[in-house]
Amino acid sequence: MKFYILDNGWETLDKSFFIAGANSATASNRNPETEWINIPIQAYLIEHEDGWILFDTGCDPDWERNWPAFIPEQSPYYVTEEQLLLNRLAQLGVAPEDIRYVVISHLHVDHAGNLHHFKNAQVIVSEEEFTATLKAFVTGRGLDVHVPSDIRHFIDAQLNWRLLRPDEREVELVPGVTLLNLGSGHSFGMVAMKVELEHTGPLLVVADAIYFEENVKPEIQVPGILYDSLGFRRSAQYLLDYAKRTGAKILYGHDMAQFETLIKSHQGYYD
Numbered sequence: 001m002k003f004y005i006l007d008n009g010w011e012t013l014d015k016s017f018f019i020a021g022a023n024s025a026t027a028s029n030r031n032p033e034t035e036w037i038n039i040p041i042q043a044y045l046i047e048h049e050d051g052w053i054l055f056d057t058g059c060d061p062d063w064e065r066n067w068p069a070f071i072p073e074q075s076p077y078y079v080t081e082e083q084l085l086l087n088r089l090a091q092l093g094v095a096p097e098d099i100r101y102v103v104i105s106h107l108h109v110d111h112a113g114n115l116h117h118f119k120n121a122q123v124i125v126s127e128e129e130f131t132a133t134l135k136a137f138v139t140g141r142g143l144d145v146h147v148p149s150d151i152r153h154f155i156d157a158q159l160n161w162r163l164l165r166p167d168e169r170e171v172e173l174v175p176g177v178t179l180l181n182l183g184s185g186h187s188f189g190m191v192a193m194k195v196e197l198e199h200t201g202p203l204l205v206v207a208d209a210i211y212f213e214e215n216v217k218p219e220i221q222v223p224g225i226l227y228d229s230l231g232f233r234r235s236a237q238y239l240l241d242y243a244k245r246t247g248a249k250i251l252y253g254h255d256m257a258q259f260e261t262l263i264k265s266h267q268g269y270y271d
């Protein structure tokens with residue numbers, strides 16, 4: 001089994017979205033500078049004897065045309081041609097129709113942007129995430145960074161969905177790859193993935209269930225924008241305990257400091 005980390009560009013935004021109260025004003029510093037940080041946009045690809053597995057699908061390459069204006073204003077996105085998800089796959093000789101499973105951590109703009117291309121795959125997502133996203137889409141309420149154009153694209157594509165029920169907490173997808181259905185937190189329903197690699201050891205891909213190390217060390221700090229703060233704490237603690245119990249290394253969803261230390265798909269892979 002080979003595990004590839006796909007670099008799909010980066011966003012810049014206010015740190016308080018990631019840590020609630022980051023750079024808060026104090027009596028002695030009533031107008032502090034906000035901290036503007038860079039975060040990586042990433043997806044993961046697994047070469048497995050049972051078929052290719054893709055975890056998350058990056059941003060819509062047509063984002064300038066398709067995204068609501070508040071998103072690039074809140075968090076500008078930067079991407080080069082070679083960083084686009086389908087190009088990252090092509091660099092490895094993989095076409096969208098080759099992918100057997102697509103696992104989606106959640107349906108936000110930077111995780112489900114190219115989903116409609118994977119028509120041959122079984123697309124796995126939390127049932128809670130799927131149901132609440134479609135409800136928000138139809139009613140026009142509560143969409144946040146679930147983007148209507150992404151949703152329209154994946155509805156039109158008539159994908160082969162596999163919805164993880166709330167009672168399916170741990171699911172073995174294929175030997176060595178386990179999905180963790182975390183429930184609500186950062187979004188309506190989050191999915192993480194543990195991958196058992198022969199030489200590297202176990203990796204725990206957590207996406208936005210834990211943005212970066214500062215969200216959990218030295219203690220759990222909730223983000224400034226999230227759907228369910230108690231769910232975020234519960235799932236972050238669950239993932240920390242799970243990583244400890246299994247000896248897995250956590251790959252955070254948007255940790256630039258960690259990301260810079262990792263081998264990306266254009267450099268190599270983990271096995």
Ligand SMILES: [Zn+2]
Nearest residue numbers: 106108186208
């Ligand atoms: Zn998200």
